[in-house]
Structure formats: structure tokens, C-alpha cells
Amino acid sequence: MMAATDTLAAPPRAATRPTPAIRRRRRPGIGNVVWGVVAWLVGILFFFPVLWMVLSSFKTEAAAYTNVPQFVFSPTLAEYRHVFSSGVGSYFLNSAIATVVSVVAVLLLGTPAAFALSLRPIKKTSDALFFFLSTKMLPIVAAIIPLFVAAEAVHMLDNVWTLVILYTAMNLPIAVWMMRSFLLEVPSELLEAAEMDGARLWRSLREVILPVVSPGLAATALICAIFAWNEFFFAVNITAARAATVPVFLVGFISSQGLYWAQLAAAATIATLPVVLAGWVAQRQLVRGLSFGAIK
Amino acid sequence: MADVCYDEATCIYAGADRPAVDALNLDIKDGEFVVLVGPSGSGKSTALRMLAGLEEIDAGSIRIGGRDMVGVPSRDRDIAMVFQNYALYPNKTVAENMGFSLKMHGVSKEERQRRVREAARLLDLEPLLGRKPKHLSGGQRQRVAMGRAIVREPQVFCMDEPLSNLDAKLRVQTRTQIAALQRRLGVTTVYVTHDQVEAMTMGDRVAVLRDGRLQQFATPGELYDRPVNLFVAGFIGSPAMNQLNVDVDAGALRVGETVVPLSAAQATAVAGLSRVTLGVRPEHLSVGGGELKLQVDLVEELGSDSYVYGHLVAEPDTSLVARAGRGRFRMGETVGIGFDPGQLHLFHPDSGERLGP
Numbered sequence: 001m002m003a004a005t006d007t008l009a010a011p012p013r014a015a016t017r018p019t020p021a022i023r024r025r026r027r028p029g030i031g032n033v034v035w036g037v038v039a040w041l042v043g044i045l046f047f048f049p050v051l052w053m054v055l056s057s058f059k060t061e062a063a064a065y066t067n068v069p070q071f072v073f074s075p076t077l078a079e080y081r082h083v084f085s086s087g088v089g090s091y092f093l094n095s096a097i098a099t100v101v102s103v104v105a106v107l108l109l110g111t112p113a114a115f116a117l118s119l120r121p122i123k124k125t126s127d128a129l130f131f132f133l134s135t136k137m138l139p140i141v142a143a144i145i146p147l148f149v150a151a152e153a154v155h156m157l158d159n160v161w162t163l164v165i166l167y168t169a170m171n172l173p174i175a176v177w178m179m180r181s182f183l184l185e186v187p188s189e190l191l192e193a194a195e196m197d198g199a200r201l202w203r204s205l206r207e208v209i210l211p212v213v214s215p216g217l218a219a220t221a222l223i224c225a226i227f228a229w230n231e232f233f234f235a236v237n238i239t240a241a242r243a244a245t246v247p248v249f250l251v252g253f254i255s256s257q258g259l260y261w262a263q264l265a266a267a268a269t270i271a272t273l274p275v276v277l278a279g280w281v282a283q284r285q286l287v288r289g290l291s292f293g294a295i296k
Numbered sequence: 297m298a299d300v301c302y303d304e305a306t307c308i309y310a311g312a313d314r315p316a317v318d319a320l321n322l323d324i325k326d327g328e329f330v331v332l333v334g335p336s337g338s339g340k341s342t343a344l345r346m347l348a349g350l351e352e353i354d355a356g357s358i359r360i361g362g363r364d365m366v367g368v369p370s371r372d373r374d375i376a377m378v379f380q381n382y383a384l385y386p387n388k389t390v391a392e393n394m395g396f397s398l399k400m401h402g403v404s405k406e407e408r409q410r411r412v413r414e415a416a417r418l419l420d421l422e423p424l425l426g427r428k429p430k431h432l433s434g435g436q437r438q439r440v441a442m443g444r445a446i447v448r449e450p451q452v453f454c455m456d457e458p459l460s461n462l463d464a465k466l467r468v469q470t471r472t473q474i475a476a477l478q479r480r481l482g483v484t485t486v487y488v489t490h491d492q493v494e495a496m497t498m499g500d501r502v503a504v505l506r507d508g509r510l511q512q513f514a515t516p517g518e519l520y521d522r523p524v525n526l527f528v529a530g531f532i533g534s535p536a537m538n539q540l541n542v543d544v545d546a547g548a549l550r551v552g553e554t555v556v557p558l559s560a561a562q563a564t565a566v567a568g569l570s571r572v573t574l575g576v577r578p579e580h581l582s583v584g585g586g587e588l589k590l591q592v593d594l595v596e597e598l599g600s601d602s603y604v605y606g607h608l609v610a611e612p613d614t615s616l617v618a619r620a621g622r623g624r625f626r627m628g629e630t631v632g633i634g635f636d637p638g639q640l641h642l643f644h645p646d647s648g649e650r651l652g653p
Contacts, residue, residue, distance in 0.1 A: 180426035191381035192350050197444075200373040207396075211387035 017182070050272075064261035079266040088270065091249035094160050094273075098235075098245060099228040102136050102167035106175045107217065114179030115205070119188055129180070132173040144237050151238055160243040166234050171224040178223065182207070182216025218285035220291035226275055246271045298361030298451040300324040300347065300484055306355035307342050318341040318508040319575060323542045324501075329475065331499030334532070339508035340457055344488045348377050348454045362382075371400075376445035377454040380461065381637070383438050384429040390440050391425040391568060394447045401448075404551055404585060414611055415447040425494050435466050442474070446481060453478070453485040459494065492532050496520070504528050518578045521561060522641075526648035529641060535603060535617045538581070541645060549640075552610030554587045556635050564641055565652030572651060575641035581618035583625065586634020590616060592625055604631070 024189040056064045058075035117125050147166070148157070156162045186209060194204035210217070239248065250271055253264040300320040308315045317339040324330045345351040347358055347368035358365045365373060376397070384393050391412050398408045408500040416422045419439045425640060429437055445453055458474070459467045475498045478485050484631050489495055494500045498517040504511040504519065504527075512524045523529035524639070529537045542549045542556075547563035549556040549572070556574075557568065589609040596603040602622050608614045609630060618633060625631055642651040 005608045187381055187383060190385065191383055192348075192370070193377065193379060193444075194382040194385075194396075195350075195370045196348060196375060197378050197448075198400035199396075200371070203400070208385050211385075243337075 003201045012290040029161060031290070053265045053272075054269055056262055057269045059262050059265075061260060061262045064265065079262045079296065080270070082263055083267045083270060087248075088249060088267065091244055092248050094163070094239075094243055095229060095245040095247075097160050098163040098167055098231075099225050101164045102171065102228050103221050103224045105164070105168040105173045110172055110175035110179055110220070111210075113172075113176045114183050115209070118183035119186070119191060119209075120178045129177070132176050135169075136173050140233055144233070147234075150236055157238055158243045160239075162238060163231075163235060163243060163245065166238075167231060170231070170234075171227055174227070175220050175224055179213070179216060182213045184221075186212055215285045218282050222278060222282045225278055229236040229275055298453055298484060299326045299328075300486065302347075302356070303357040304356030305346055305349050305353055305360065306356050306455050307339075307346050308354045314340075314349075315354075315508050316365060317505075320505075320508075320510055320584075322503055322510070322513060324484060324486065327484055329478050329485045329487065329498060329500045331489060331495040331502045332488045332500055332505060333492055333495035333531075334511075336490060337433050337507070337515070338505040338550055340488045342508075343505065344486055347452070347480070348375055349373050350635065362525075365387040374451045375454055376448050376450040376452075377456065378441045378445050378458040380457040382429075382458075382461075384437060384440055385446070386429055389426050390421060390432070390443075393429070393440055394443045397448045410448050411449075412443075415443045416636070418446070419443045432463055435470065438462060438470060442477070444546045446477070446483075450483065453483050453487075455485065455487040457489055458487075459489070460491075467494075474498065493534065496532065502532075504531060506531075522577075522650070522653075524650050526573060526575070526643050529643070533577060533596060535578050537575045537577050537641070538616045538618075540576075540614055540616075541571060542574045543571055544569050551635075552588060552608055556640070557637055558640075558642075559637065559653075562640070562652045566642060569645070569651075571596055572647050573643040573648070575638065575643060578617045579619040580636050581616065582634045582636065582638035583618045583620040584631055584633075584634045588633050588635075590618070590631050590633045592627055592629050592631060593611035595627060596626055597622060607633075 052069075055071075057072055057079060058077070059070070060076055060078060061071050063070055066138045117129060131252055137218050151157045151159075190212070191204055195201075199207065230247060231245070232251075235245045235248050236251065239245065250264065250267050253260050253267060300322070301324070302320045304319045306315060306319050307317040308351045319579070320339075320343055322330070326632055332343055334340045346353050347360075347365075349365065349368065352479050353366050360373060360375070370652055385396065388396065391409075394412045394415060395408045398411060400423060403411075411503060413422070413424070416425055420435070421439055423437060424432060424440070429440065432440065438461070441458065445455075446627060455474075457471055465522050470517060471494060487494075496519070499516060501515055502519055503513040506527050512519060512528045514522075519528060523532060523537075526539065530539065539619060540551065542551050544550075544566050545555065547566075548558055551574070583604055590604070590606045591609050592604055592606040593615075594605040596605070600622070602620055602625070604618045604625050606616060606618075608616065641651065644651055
């Protein structure tokens, strides 16, 4: 926009010179260069630990420890082999069950709640919303002992389904708030039109409302999946050998014999991959979801 | 097709201190095009939504084809509605949008396609059937919304300001198209608008609402010629009817120094009053040839003719507008104006109700 205005405002060129078909791009000013450098520095600063983790995962344990960090080294998959042979599979399975089942449960429970709180509001709607949010105000540490005692009482310690329940409860308020904000963007006439066309509520939801909010649904699912996948506090406190998840597995590498950098890096890289993949797959939906109101 | 009857129909929103629609009575004949018109907050949209089943009927009833609609859900009323923002299903194509209600009513796929094509032909939508709403222009979306309504062949069409999202030119064009389409299909139609020109040009009859109450329900001509009160008089017509508070003096009106004679019927109607509100439409004031002196404040040239705005020299706080031929008058000049005694409207100074014929 700026460039176009500048071009229009520029003095006319000499008549002998033909007007170029392509407009010359505006040359960046010194300010822009500075901002560009700052942006790159900040970007590198944020990305460097991740890069370092991935690089270290391809090193030998000895190479990972060198005091002057090595950028050039001969890559090896030895540490990955070691991680896989140490039984990461069951941890992954636990994480996958806890994440997938809890996300599905959150969407199944949260979407109708968000629907009611956005398109069918009642007098106490804001109270209900505040209640949902207030459950996130209690520090988890304060709840862990009662939760532990309760889980023990029903013989569900070290059980992946306990994690499913906890993760569902943990993510539900966020999902309701997120889904509600997406549903608020849906014009209420859409639902009315569907009703007048003869659709019952469930049919209108499925055929009219859900397709419209599917980007929001994807964004909500991804956020909940990330939270569940990365959750550590519950997992470390109420699981042991059987139900432990990937974050617990990672911590296992910080052992009493010291830190196994390369192994830890390899394990952490593996642990990161599913979330990165999910984010990559959901990228388009996610951007549409997060900028839902802007592009309606 | 069916007749529609509002019988003391009332709607009260929770927490409101007065009803949004207050004991509305309307008798709409089969096949009639009725326009509900009024300023914002007059309850016209609410009245329409009550008919559509989107608002509760808190008291009274609404009957469609003699059947009481209290407690009947929208989907069972056999009504189609065109919304102001069209409310097209964004994820469905034009054809799917139009066919959705038929699908919901279990119409076979072949029959659905046939009826959608038929409606599309009627509205010039055939080339657009495969498109999604976001790839349509405003006018096209409006036509799809119309198509979605007519494809159902419902008993009643409800239209809630369907033209207000179109630009001025397209609005005028679509206005005539909708009116023509309705006459052709013969489906009873209730149409809501705040635009009195739309109301006057489209409706067989027009219901003027204010603060949830029906003011007048009549043909456009009657609304214009015989408004029942000052509100209707001021709302219908553009520029609005001139209103002057004048003295009654022995069966005649005294405006400034001028005496305006009244007919016998008018004189009877104002008997016993010392003041009345006189209403005169701009086109019924003759400019340049009367006893009253008007100081011209502004002249609006419209091309075909012009509107002269000004105030009476004798009573500076009045304000009048008169229609005149083009280019005859200038700002600042003083001109004579005259009344046509046969075209005067008299209203009660306090209640605003019409007096006399």
C-alpha cells in the first residue's frame, strides 16, 4: 500500500525513458534494516535451543559434552537406537492414549457447552463462564494430594485412564472458552435459517454450524493436544511404571549418574515430533481458526 | 398459500419494561404482499419473527391458514424466510443451499434437482449453482436467499429487510423484481423494512408500527392521503409532511396574518378546539402565488424539480418545505406560498390523531 502511494506521488519520469512494466520495489530504509536484524536475532534466540537439541541428538555422548560446542561433527543415530531400545514405545502409547482420548472427550463435552453458552445464552451464562475459568485459578499443586488420595481410593493410581480423566478436566475450560469465542462469530441467523428449512437442532449443528466452526475446532483440538502431550505434573505424580507418559520418560534421562545429553536430546526430539507434525498438518486450519473473526 | 392473522399478538422480551409488539392485529389475505414498516425499535422485525416462530408469542395468537401457531416450531410452520444478511450456508454450494430444506423434508434427489433448477432459472442463478456463497456478489447472494425461499413453495414468505445490504441502484432494481416475483408466485408475503419508499412501492398494504403498536394498516395510497395520526403523516412521504401549529378562528385557520378557509366537514371536526396541527405535503403548497410570505433558506435541485426549504416571515420558528419547478427560486429570497384547501390534513394538537375526513 505504502509502495503504491509512493509510486503515485513520485515525480514523473523523463518522457524518453519507457515506464518499466514492473514497479521498482521500495528500497528498505535504515530503520527497516535494523528491525530486520533484531527480528532475526530474536528468532534465532528462540529457535536456537530447539536447533541445539536436534543437533545434539545426532552426536555421540562424548561429542555432546565438548566444552567448546561442536557445530561440525559426524552424525550418528546411535543415541536414537539407544532411546528406542530403552522401551520408549509404552510411554508413547500412554501419551498417545491420554492425549487422543482426552482431546476427543474435551471436544465432545466442550462443544455442546460452548454452543449453549454462545448461541443459546441464559441469564447465568456469564456466571457459568466464570466458573469454568475459576477452575484454572487453583494451582495444580494444591489439588494433587486430594487427587492422589482419590485415585488411590478407587485403585486407579498408575492408570492411563486416570490421566485421560484429568487431562479432559484440565482442558475442558480452555476448550469451552475457545469454542465459545468461535461460535460467537457465527451469525445466529444461520441457525434460524436451518431451523426454518426444517432441520432439527442436531442436524443444524452437524450440517451448518460445525462446518463453519471447523477451523476453530481444529485450533481448539491442537491446543488441547499440546497441553495434554506436554503435561508433566500429574503424570509424574500419579503414574509409575505402567502408565508413565513421554515427559516422565524424558526426565528419566536425568539420572543419578549424571546427565546424558545426547540421549536426552534424541528422546526430546522424538517427543517433540508428534506435536510438530500435528501443528504442521493443522497449520492452515489453525491460522484460519485463530484469525476467524478477521476474515469472516 | 394461506392467509395470515395476527390476533392481539404480543411479544415481551425478558427484562423489557414494555412489549416489543403490543397486541398486534393484522388480517393478511391469501396471496397479499404486506409490508411492515416503522423506525428502528418499532417492533416490525419482532412481529415478523413471531410469525416465523423465531420469537415467542407471549399473548394472543397468530394463525396461518386458520391454524394457530402458538407453540408450533418454525420447521412445522411451512414458512420460508429471507434474512437481512441472507444467512446462506457458507460450506454449501448455491444448489445445496437452495435444496437444503427439500432435503430436510425428505424430497427425492431428482425432484430436488428439478425444483432447484426451476427456481434458479426463475432467478437467473443457473450458472452459479456450483459456487459457494463467498464467491458470489451481494446481489447474487440476495437472489440465492430468495431462491432458497421460493424453492420450497411455502405457504408464507417472511422477508426481513432483504434489500438493505445492497447498493442503492441494485436495491431499486431488486425491489421491482421481488414485487413482480411475488405477484407471479402468488405466495402470501410479509416484508419488513424501515424504508418507507420500499414500503410504498412494494406492498399491497402497509402496516406502520411505532413502539410495538400498530398505527395504521392500509393501502399505500390511503396511508399517503389519509394518515390516521401525525406519526404516520410524518413517516410516510419524503420530504416529510409539513406540520404547523395554527389557531382556529371561526371555522377557519389562521396562519400568521392569513386566513385559510376550511370545508364544512373540516370545520365540524375542529369545532371546540382553539388550536390544531395543520399538515400539508410539500407538493400541495403552491410556491410563488400565495398570500403567506416564505423566506427561502435552502433550495434542493433534484433535476426534475426542486424543493424549497424556508420559514414563514410572520412566524420565524416554523419550518416548511415546498415542491417547486426547477430553477425558479434562490436562497434568501421571499416568496408567496398558498394552500390548497382540499389537500389539508388536520390533527389534534395534543393526541396527534387525525381530525375530520
